[in-house]
Amino acid sequence: MATEPKPIHRLEESLINRIAAGEIIHRPANALKELLENALDAGATQIKITVKDGGLKLLQIVDNGSGIRRADLPLLAARFCTSKLSTFSDLSKLQTYGFRGEALASISHVAHLKVVTKTREESCAWRASYADGVLALPKPGTSEEPKPCAGNDGTTITVEDLFYNTPLRLRALKSPSDEYARILDVVQRYAIHNPTVSFLCKKAGSNTADVSTPSSGTVKSAIKTIYGPSVAKELLEARAEAGQKDEFEWQGEIWFTSANYHVKKPTFLLFINHRSVDSVRVRRAVEAVYNGILPKGTFGFIYLSLAIDPSKVDVNVHPTKREVHFLDEERITEHVADAMQTVLAANDQSRSFQYQTVLTGHSPFKSKEKTKRDELRKERSPGGSDEDMESEEGSEGEADDGSDDEEPQAGPSHSAKPIRKPTQLSYKKVRNDLKTRTLDSMFPVMQGTSQVQATQPLGEPGKKDKVPTITESQCFLTSVQELRAAVKKEKHSHLAEIIAEHTFVGIASLGLCLTLVQSSTKLFLMNHAALSEELFYQLGLMQFGNIGKLTLEPAPSLEELVRLAVGAEKAIKEQGLNAEKIVKNIIKTVMAQREMLAEYFSLEITSSGHVATIPLLLPGYTPYLDRLPLFLMRLGPQVDWTSEAECFRTFLHELAYFYVPGPITQGKEDDPADVDTKKSEEWQIEHVLFPAFRKYLEPPRGLLERDVVQVAELRDLYRVFERC
Template sequence: MDLDDEKLKSPPKIKPLDVSVVNRIAAGEIIVTPANAIKEMIENSIDAGSTSIDIVAKDGGLKLLQITDNGHGINKDDLGILCERFTTSKITSYEDLSTIATYGFRGEALASISHISHLTVTTRSKASDCAWRATYLDGKLVPSKGSTSADPRPVAGRNGTQILVEDLFFNVPSRLRAFRSPADEYNRIADVVGRYAIHSEGVAFTCKKHGEAHHSLITTAQASTIDRIRTVYGVAIANELVKVVIAGDKRIGLVGASGYITNANFNAKKSSQPVLFINHRAVTCDPLKRALTQLYSAFLPKGSHSFIYLSLLIAPEKLDVNVHPTKREVRFLHEEEIIQRICDNVQHVLGEVDASRAFKTQSVLVAKSVDSPSPLNNAQKRTYEYNMVRTDAKERKITSMFKQPASKSSASPGTALASVPQSPSDTPGPDDEILSDADAEASESASDQYETVERERVHIRLHSVKQLREDARNDLHKGLTDIFANHIFVGIVDENKRLAAIQRDVKLYLVDYGAVSYEMFYQIGLSDFGNFGVIQLAPALSISSLLKIAVADGDQISEKQESEIARIVDQLTTMRMMLLEYFCVDVTAEGDIKSIPLLLKGYTPSVAKLPMFLYRLGNNVNWSQEKECFEGVLRELAIFYVPESLPMPPPSVLNSSEAPENVLPLEKRRIELKDQIEKCIFPTLRRRLLATKTLLGSVIEVADLPGLYKIFERC
């Protein structure tokens, strides 16, 4: 046997890894992404009694990650071992782990960060006369740039601690290459900050990208949980939240649970991880998530998802938080029983909410939600008549080829009197204009419906309005705008689904005029902001009575609905001065509405939609933020102005010379609406619409002359 064979048979020698390798491996297990680092530092700041936490990130936190708090700080004497592994002030013995009630306890967070970045800590306690700054690398104090001493140095600073992490993973290039983009990493950081901002009552949070003036997240210390959810996740979720409170059970170790979940009125197409806290620690619990997802499937459409925020308190002796390097997962006794208890309570709450829903809703757009007009999904499945081709705009419309029911009297816009400013809003100044041309003039038949009032045009200089106008410009689609600016109206194809045909050059298009008019009225609201005409309601109408029409099922009004109505009336009366000044919505202190804005001369929205308009105005507008408030009111006005979908009359009415009395009012509105769509709305689209990218799916090309020639040539 030679020497080489002997080496192959002998086992390799076991030797300890170098300490630097051990520390770097441990750091890679605990700090996986910049979001993990910020989570650990947020928990340390909250443990320090902070009431204000500010976070700044550069290049997704890989280049710079800074967190500043106003907690109790760190003593100068402790800075020497601050970043050594397993140095902590939270526990003294292993038995303490069974009753741990703080976020951090192992002393690994800052140690791990110092092994994979350049770490600087600036801190000041209340007893200290100044702040102290220390720089760390591989868990040890090192001299800062331009200095020869590694000792902490005195600097000016406020009470609390600031931790600056630079060049994260600079010595782990394989980890750096795994990150996709700084934007994705920043979104993960913002998600972590948002979760703790929701849960941490009494703590203010800010989060922004380095170098940017505005913050992507701001919450105040006084904000309620619902206000925090509204700030982080949006108004749509906050408006549909219901509170969940679960009583404790000593037998299974459940101290109690509470939170907020969305009811069956809200559903999102994108799945999101539930915001789950166990003993105030952000964690994941896959069994609980699966159980809640299965529970919601009975209340939501297929493929839809909910928003869930739950905070569980479990007896510390029945909980093991030390099972995952990042403390992302926890294990606790009686898991199945606790999950069953939670699901039973959530199902009970959802069942009560679902049973009390009795809202009469009205579809404003053909496709999905009225809040975001969407493409006509089934337009391509329809069969269209291609043999009706107009070659001259002066020729008769397609609608004239169908037999119309007779009516003894012409339609009238209603009893309301509309007034317009002497300096009309259809001549905006250069600073206010976002649209291409002036509003359409009223037809001669409706000219006696209006009167001119002595009111000069107000030039709006509000920054929020200018931002909204800029957003509209940035979303412009030039090709689609050109189609509408040069189109020829062919005719209404389907009144129920709000489809119309238009022609541009040698191409024929099918248009969802519900979605298109929604965008046009929103843009008119932006252009004429603060300078609307007025539609007077005579006599004034009770908002409370109108809201009862919106929410009641017959004559039955529940106590919850009465409370909701009172809340909306109080909200609208509180904001009445702003509504009158900027939107010409005249609400009295007694809770009556006297006027609504006139967006388009010659077109009158259906007053039957007024109850739902007021209901949505009270529920869907973020009244606390100026920009969001203005946008919300303008979008609700646009929804109110969108032509309603009217059913076709029965064949007996279409074939008879006189309409029955019970069908006549609806038929008069149908004739009036068709006339206004053709003579007012579509001409205004030519002059005022800046078609946005969101309308691409609402305009479908159905025929073009060159293509038809090619087909005929092959025949």
């Protein structure tokens, strides 16, 4: 049944204004932001905020700015009445926070608004009340005209009973404590960006302030006051500015924490032309600087202030001014991220670790001075055996601290005197025999109804570790030579010495990929997955063009494997992406490169789309084939096929990730799994991977950040035992 069209009519002015107010003032924090910006526009150097019930009952802001003239009070809360704009072109050169004249108007339509203001020229202050954008009666029977009163220079704005006439909005808000937390966040942001302005924020009736900053300070001191010394001591500063190819002028000031600081909740403060805004793209770009530096799921502190030519910024794109648009956003963001990375790289050597500082100090292995002393002992003691010398050499696990016995002095006669063998202190004794007891032998293994002590690894008992010989292939490609040179350049010599001389202790957690090893008198906890990924990347680079092959029989379908991996990706389903289209794009990309993949990496894919062979990087080690679908899927989006050097580097990193031991999902505690499978994996780690680490791995400094940690030192343990 057809219905008659309803007539169109104009809404009442009060309804229009109330709808508009709902777009500007979402919650108390929005109202406070508008009032703060007005105070800063007025040149205030002291701002005091008082809050009651999260700003719903009371929100008062007192400033010492320029104040408002008596003649302007009737238009103070009227819509689109402002002193910031005259023509539309003024938007292109705007330097102030407010400009539309909607803040106080919107507040007056959803709350009771009172103003007390005084300019420096006037002899008294003026008090006025507002309702629905116009002057209102402060009390029944009085006039709505502003009244003279006592007051200081500046303005006091009081907002009471926010959203009293919009009950739905009031019920939708969270608890007062949550709203107060949002208010504090706004105050803290502007306090950091305006360190020369004193901010004070407290709850009504409280004697202590939750935010209090001085009026003479710096950005760093403001961050320290608000976020504490733990953030301030790790702060780094970077500057970014327009380059020669940029079309307009801009500058960026960045304060961010080093790699020593990380928390689970991100803190990102963005100001563009002194306006607190939010940008998802800028946030993601600068937070991505910490990828590979901080542990997964943790973030740093970032404060970014951009000063951009106002004619290149569109400030009028969001009702609450929460977002702005500006030209060349991607290019500017890239410059900022590069500046942060440069400073992080320059400060990498200054990183401090609670347990790892010893790694960058004196070598725990014998020094040249001790070698000369040992030779002198041998010359003076012709009857000394090699075994004695080895015992003494093993005792030199630490720097000389003067605790060794004095050297025997030669007497006037040439007769040989018996030389007392130096006392070897217990804490200097080093276990250097790989056949001695390991961590696994300390735990009983269930076999049937009896318990036996595991003295040898199950799988291939009695077999000695034998690392296959791998030679570097001859390659004349400049890109490969540069990648190989980069590996040698990034090598950390002392960490390489620790790994080359280590003694395997045992696997601490298979699920968390943690293994204990001993080097000299120190015990280290290593992430064998991270070390493995670096090893297999280097082995792939070493054997470039001459990598062994692992034949798959029968050859699985490339399309089926990729579709299996894509189907397991939760993000694709959550974002509503077309999985079938993604599969086809990946297949198309990989098939187009199959000749190169077969020639350089021994990844052979038939013309019919079947995976015939995969690379064999380390003879005797078989990768976890359940990861093969994920590996093939990641070849599409994760490999840079546009650049030769980047293509080789990213492909080898994906191949190395495929070779990492363990299941796809890592980082969980050990699950009860099949005993034979678990023991087989443990055997591979102990008898194949760690011997390969000794022989081939050239560890970069980055492994010291969180993958190699010293957990104990024999001397310190003896001191603990002595106290007991």
